[in-house]
Amino acid sequence: MNLQVNGYSIYLILLVTIVSSFILTFLAKRIAEHVHAIDLPNERKVHKIPMPRCGGLAIFGAFIIGYMIYGDPTTQMLSILIGSFIIVLLGFIDDINPIRARTKFFFQLVASSIVVFYGNTYFNEITFLGLHLNFPYWINTIISVIYITAIANAINLIDGLDGLAAGISSIYFATIAIIAFILNKIGGLDIILSLIMLGSTVGFLGHNFPPAKIFMGDSGSLFLGFMIAVISLLGFKITTITSLVVPLLILAIPIFDTIFAILRRLLKGESIGKPDKEHFHHQLLKMNFGPKKTILIIYFINILFSIVSIFYVIGDNKQAIALYIILMIFLLFLVLKTDILFKHSKK
Numbered sequence: 001m002n003l004q005v006n007g008y009s010i011y012l013i014l015l016v017t018i019v020s021s022f023i024l025t026f027l028a029k030r031i032a033e034h035v036h037a038i039d040l041p042n043e044r045k046v047h048k049i050p051m052p053r054c055g056g057l058a059i060f061g062a063f064i065i066g067y068m069i070y071g072d073p074t075t076q077m078l079s080i081l082i083g084s085f086i087i088v089l090l091g092f093i094d095d096i097n098p099i100r101a102r103t104k105f106f107f108q109l110v111a112s113s114i115v116v117f118y119g120n121t122y123f124n125e126i127t128f129l130g131l132h133l134n135f136p137y138w139i140n141t142i143i144s145v146i147y148i149t150a151i152a153n154a155i156n157l158i159d160g161l162d163g164l165a166a167g168i169s170s171i172y173f174a175t176i177a178i179i180a181f182i183l184n185k186i187g188g189l190d191i192i193l194s195l196i197m198l199g200s201t202v203g204f205l206g207h208n209f210p211p212a213k214i215f216m217g218d219s220g221s222l223f224l225g226f227m228i229a230v231i232s233l234l235g236f237k238i239t240t241i242t243s244l245v246v247p248l249l250i251l252a253i254p255i256f257d258t259i260f261a262i263l264r265r266l267l268k269g270e271s272i273g274k275p276d277k278e279h280f281h282h283q284l285l286k287m288n289f290g291p292k293k294t295i296l297i298i299y300f301i302n303i304l305f306s307i308v309s310i311f312y313v314i315g316d317n318k319q320a321i322a323l324y325i326i327l328m329i330f331l332l333f334l335v336l337k338t339d340i341l342f343k344h345s346k347k
Helices: 010-034 056-070 075-096 101-118 137-158 164-182 189-208 217-237 245-250 252-267 280-286 291-314 317-336
Strands: 126-128 131-133
Touching: 010 056, 010 189, 056 075, 056 189, 056 217, 075 101, 075 189, 075 217, 101 137, 101 217, 137 164, 137 217, 137 252, 164 189, 164 217, 164 245, 164 291, 189 217, 217 245, 245 252, 245 291, 245 317, 252 280, 252 291, 252 317, 280 291, 291 317
Parallel strands: none
Antiparallel strands: 126 131
16 A cells, blocks of 8 residues: 655655664764763663763754655744754753753743744644633643643653653654544645654664663653644644544653652652652562563553544544543553552551
């Protein structure tokens, strides 16, 4: 079957971006070593040996190559390129020498604002589980800026295990592409970007799947989260994404993990930006699952949410919502059995 987007074969788009990302990752390793962007092991981290980061440069490089070949120059796309460049540069600098959380947050807001205001990409209305919420322009734009920034940080927070952020992001991009093809919404910017990002992320995953040879660093995790949020906003423009429930629940695990991380740190009286070793993937590791089994479990749960999201778009919404609720209860039960919020007393 010859599937095409804007006259280009999806297989060719994926092949070019996968190969580009895979090859560029070798260069990213050399750059990381040259600038001393090395992630050293400590009591909070899972890896045991020094690891080069900055793998996000390879993902971003493959994204640029894919866009130059298959993308169209528009003001909206220019805003995405400018915003993503700011995000990747911010992450790259942070990978070399950690930046203060406030400074990072400020530039994340700047990058998000460029997409929203210059690119005119924002929620026109918010549709969630059958509810249609219409707000004035200024509220829609503020919500959109916060949304992009929040999703970028959610992916950044979950990037604590080999192949985790790259795998979750790949599942997201693939799901949005599948939904677009099912709905025959294959002419929009969101489907092109989803395919380009899917190939760019999968190519890097060839180096990052455990045992990893390189980490993506903040340059990669922030960029992936940024693009996930932007693509979901673009999807609303052409109704590829019919409800906010679709992107949010495809990202159920990173969003859950972020919420619990904030609550956990507030309960301890700590800064919400303080890193720790109590994330969902850490909890699975404590249950004596190895790194590879842990990420495969998380992949599996994520794929379940993605399948229900596809069903939500093309099938009976009421049945899909019932399945969503079952999955959410299961996930909530699972995480509350762990120490993700507070230590359980041992008998």
